[in-house]
Amino acid sequence: MKSIILTAVFAAALAVGLPATAEAKTNVKIYFGVPHYSYRVGPDYHFRDGYGWYRPATIDRGRLSCGEAKWRVRNSGFRNVSTIECRGRTYTFEATRRGRDIIVYVNSRTGEVWRG
Numbered sequence: 001m002k003s004i005i006l007t008a009v010f011a012a013a014l015a016v017g018l019p020a021t022a023e024a025k026t027n028v029k030i031y032f033g034v035p036h037y038s039y040r041v042g043p044d045y046h047f048r049d050g051y052g053w054y055r056p057a058t059i060d061r062g063r064l065s066c067g068e069a070k071w072r073v074r075n076s077g078f079r080n081v082s083t084i085e086c087r088g089r090t091y092t093f094e095a096t097r098r099g100r101d102i103i104v105y106v107n108s109r110t111g112e113v114w115r116g
Contacts, residue, residue: 005099029087037052037054039053042055053086064106064109064110066086069093069111072106072113073106076095076104080095080096081095082094089108089109090105091106093105093106103116
């Protein structure tokens with residue numbers, strides 16, 4: 001009895017023109033590169049017609065020079081500062097504080113100074 005009712009419902013759906021299966025339609029766009037926004041995220045964002053707001057990419061944005069990082073170590077109370085390495089995200093220095101030699105690290109992007 002069940003199969004007869006199901007067959008009748010399916011036949012009625014075909015006769016009326018209703019789809020037997022539902023189709024899901026999606027509109028997905030995939031972009032590579034700089035993300036664009038529908039609103040201005042910050043003061044350094046620029047508008048591009050047809051795309052929206054974006055932040056222009058710059059090389060090594062906000063990265064400290066080795067000399068500036070060394071100056072920050074000196075201003076943090078260290079003396080006799082000598083450079084060990086100035087590459088990558090963390091710069092390494094050797095310095096003296098209260099008569100002891102200490103390894104000091106500087107974040108090349110934020111300028112944060114800490115000792116090892």
